Amino acid sequence: MNNSVEVKKxxxxxxxxxxxxxxxxxxxxxxxxxxxxxxxxxKTTLLNCIAGLLDLDDGQIIIEGDNVTWKEPKDRxxxxxxxxxxxxxxxxxxxxxxxxxxxxxxxxxxxxxxxxKASELLQIKELLLRKPSQLSGGQRQRVAIGRALVxxxxxFLFDEPLSNLDAKLRAELRYEIKKLHRDLxxxxxxxxxxxxxxxxxxxxxxxxxxxxxxxxxxxxxIYNKPSSLFVADFIGSPGMNFFNGKFVSSDNSFALNNxxxxxxxxxxEHKPSDQTDIVFGIRxxxxxxxxxxxxxxFKIELIEPMGxxxxxxxxxxxxxxxxxxxxxxxxxxxxxxxxxxxxKRSSIFDKKTELRL
Amino acid sequence: xxxxxxxxxxxxxKHLTIGRIGLYFFxxxxxxxxxxxxxxxxxxxLKDMDEIRSGNLLYIPQKLSYYSWPKAWSExxxxxxxxGLRPGLINSLKITIPSVIVSVTxxxxxxYALAFWRFKGAYFFFGLCLFGAFIPxxxxxxxxxxxxxxxxxxxxxxxxxxxxxxxxxxxLTLIFRNFYSSLPIDxxxxxxxxxGNFLKIFFYVIxxxxxxxxxxxxxxxxxxxxxxxxxxxxxxxxxNQPMTVLLNNIVQVKFGVVEYNVDMAATILxxxxxxxxxxxxxxxxxxxxxxxxxxx
Numbered sequence: 001m002n003n004s005v006e007v008k009k010x011x012x013x014x015x016x017x018x019x020x021x022x023x024x025x026x027x028x029x030x031x032x033x034x035x036x037x038x039x040x041x042x043k044t045t046l047l048n049c050i051a052g053l054l055d056l057d058d059g060q061i062i063i064e065g066d067n068v069t070w071k072e073p074k075d076r077x078x079x080x081x082x083x084x085x086x087x088x089x090x091x092x093x094x095x096x097x098x099x100x101x102x103x104x105x106x107x108x109x110x111x112x113x114x115x116x117k118a119s120e121l122l123q124i125k126e127l128l129l130r131k132p133s134q135l136s137g138g139q140r141q142r143v144a145i146g147r148a149l150v151x152x153x154x155x156f157l158f159d160e161p162l163s164n165l166d167a168k169l170r171a172e173l174r175y176e177i178k179k180l181h182r183d184l185x186x187x188x189x190x191x192x193x194x195x196x197x198x199x200x201x202x203x204x205x206x207x208x209x210x211x212x213x214x215x216x217x218x219x220x221x222i223y224n225k226p227s228s229l230f231v232a233d234f235i236g237s238p239g240m241n242f243f244n245g246k247f248v249s250s251d252n253s254f255a256l257n258n259x260x261x262x263x264x265x266x267x268x269e270h271k272p273s274d275q276t277d278i279v280f281g282i283r284x285x286x287x288x289x290x291x292x293x294x295x296x297x298f299k300i301e302l303i304e305p306m307g308x309x310x311x312x313x314x315x316x317x318x319x320x321x322x323x324x325x326x327x328x329x330x331x332x333x334x335x336x337x338x339x340x341x342x343x344k345r346s347s348i349f350d351k352k353t354e355l356r357l
Numbered sequence: 358x359x360x361x362x363x364x365x366x367x368x369x370x371k372h373l374t375i376g377r378i379g380l381y382f383f384x385x386x387x388x389x390x391x392x393x394x395x396x397x398x399x400x401x402x403l404k405d406m407d408e409i410r411s412g413n414l415l416y417i418p419q420k421l422s423y424y425s426w427p428k429a430w431s432e433x434x435x436x437x438x439x440x441g442l443r444p445g446l447i448n449s450l451k452i453t454i455p456s457v458i459v460s461v462t463x464x465x466x467x468x469y470a471l472a473f474w475r476f477k478g479a480y481f482f483f484g485l486c487l488f489g490a491f492i493p494x495x496x497x498x499x500x501x502x503x504x505x506x507x508x509x510x511x512x513x514x515x516x517x518x519x520x521x522x523x524x525x526x527x528x529l530t531l532i533f534r535n536f537y538s539s540l541p542i543d544x545x546x547x548x549x550x551x552x553g554n555f556l557k558i559f560f561y562v563i564x565x566x567x568x569x570x571x572x573x574x575x576x577x578x579x580x581x582x583x584x585x586x587x588x589x590x591x592x593x594x595x596x597n598q599p600m601t602v603l604l605n606n607i608v609q610v611k612f613g614v615v616e617y618n619v620d621m622a623a624t625i626l627x628x629x630x631x632x633x634x635x636x637x638x639x640x641x642x643x644x645x646x647x648x649x650x651x652x653x
Contacts, residue, residue, distance in 0.1 A: 048546075051546070051550060052549075053546050053549060053550075072549075073546075073549045073550045074550060074551065074552035074553075078550065079550065080546070080547065080550050082543040082546065082547060083543070084541045084543045084544075085543075086541060086543035086544045086546065086547040087547075088544065088547075088561075088562055088565075089565075089566060090562075090565030090566060091565075099548070099551050099553075099561070100550070100551035100552050103551055103552035103553055103557060103561075104552050144547075147547070147551070151551070159543075
């Protein structure tokens with residue numbers, strides 16, 4: 001498979017602050033790539049560099065085989081959808097959609113043909129004569145997507161397109177974007193800080209922090225085998241539980257104060273030396289109620305019912321952690337339960353380097 | 358105990374409190390203070406000279422006489438020429454209309470470039486512009502005069518239009534830039550991806566959104582240029598003297614009787630346009646200023 005977008009050794013500085021450092025990223029043809037990270041991690045800057053809206057300081061950007069590093073945004077085969085919709089307020093929906101085509105002097109019959117097709121696909125046909133101010137948030141975002149559609153963009157760039165919408169609409173449009181990708185098969189680059197959006201949409205996720213890609217992998221891999229403490233902490237809701245302790249090599253276990261957890265089932269990538277400070281991480285759903293002999297006894301300190309699931313909070317050697325149980329479970333505050341960690345699915349990190357062990 | 362009647366706690370607060378009364382008193386006093394000169398001007402222009410000499414300044418006219426108005430308009434003497442204010446009106450229009458159009462257009466382009474096309478040194482340039490807004494006119498009159506005579510447009514219509522454009526630039530650039538900075542930058546980015554260049558984006562995307570701030574700018578410039586005396590006197594030349602300069606010449610007449618009623622009528626005639634602009638567009642003015650202030 002060919003690469004649709006290649007970012008090579010890209011650096012971007014804002015004044016004296018390095019936003020992106022020597023960043024490499026290859027995006028395959030037709031791939032849905034999500035750039036995920038907290039605010040200030042450089043993901044939007046990266047997207048703007050790809051779009052040509054920011055001039056980079058060093059490096060190269062190649063889109064569809066063209067070196068577009070110094071090309072104008074309009075010559076990059078891209079369409080972009082913004083968080084604030086960025087619809088031209090003085091133009092009707094139809095004029096909004098056709099603006100790019102009119103700027104490039106496209107013949108009228110071709111314009112109307114393309115608008116027909118795009119508005120059909122996005123179900124905005126009956127809105128064509130309205131002004132953006134007469135549209136709801138969801139409709140506006142549809143029009144914004146349509147604007148990218150009519151331009152026959154090879155690569156779609158999304159800059160947090162759903163962040164301004166309420167939760168229900170967000171889920172709806174997320175579904176539609178995914179469907180759009182399935183039907184069109186275009187390369188899409190999608191910036192978000194919402195890990196649910198990232199997990200549901202992406203073929204691959206690039207988790208970013210301080211201008212550096214921390215991990216670039218499929219959603220499943222990133223969720224199950226986070227490469228660093230940061231990724232582990234950032235992905236997952238409710239978040240992963242962490243315990244700070246030491247590694248005891250004599251009996252291959254994790255020691256927290258006086259408690260020991262045996263790590264025989266864990267597949268180390270790099271085995272730490274004895275007494276290394278390590279962080280033991282485990283997702284709430286990888287802890288289960290069990291009466292087997294390696295289970296440990298806890299008292300329930302807090303219960304958070306979430307409908308489909310119920311989250312119960314316990315404390316292990318004074319570190320609070322959560323366990324995800326079925327929504328139908330009927331535990332009460334103060335109940336004592338026996339639980340068991342699924343060591344095979346846990347993640348262990350070096351405390352100092354914060355990398356996966 | 359649950360009663361069927363739901364009552365508010367205590368009586369409804371009165372709207373007219375002592376503070377309110379004080380406020381109204383203050384506002385009315387202020388209004389009267391500022392309206393007094395206008396009142397005196399109007400009644401004086403409607404009196405004849407006998408009544409002006411004998412009567413009180415504030416009394417309404419015993420018998421109305423209108424002759425001062427046509428006289429101010431077309432007969433009053435400015436120096437040796439006795440054509441009234443009429444030629445000045447034409448001159449003022451010839452100066453004001455192109456000056457406003459040129460300066461507002463350039464101010465808008467400046468503000469647009471500074472807000473969206475952040476070139477290197479844009480902040481420095483903007484600071485320089487701001488600084489220009491605080492330099493008094495008088496300092497620049499002589500150098501400008503020398504420059505204009507060197508390029509041969511001193512004492513001409515283009516000369517005075519250029520001067521008004523230059524002096525309008527700092528404040529216009531400032532207000533347009535602040536207004537454009539309050540617009541979402543994504544809009545501009547979207548337009549760039551859609552293939553607009555500097556001027557296309559300005560004309561198709563930015564100008565249609567500029568109505569509120571353009572109204573503010575036009576009001577500022579129309580009143581400022583119309584009311585200008587100094588620059589018109591220095592740069593316009595004999596043939597293009599604006600109304601304000603003619604008014605001064607009428608009022609400052611050194612021989613004959615000082616006709617206060619004619620002076621008053623001439624003054625009102627000269628100030629009708631800015632007055633009308635404020636009265637008719639005050640609402641827009643406040644709205645435009647507020648639009649910039651809230652978001653800027």
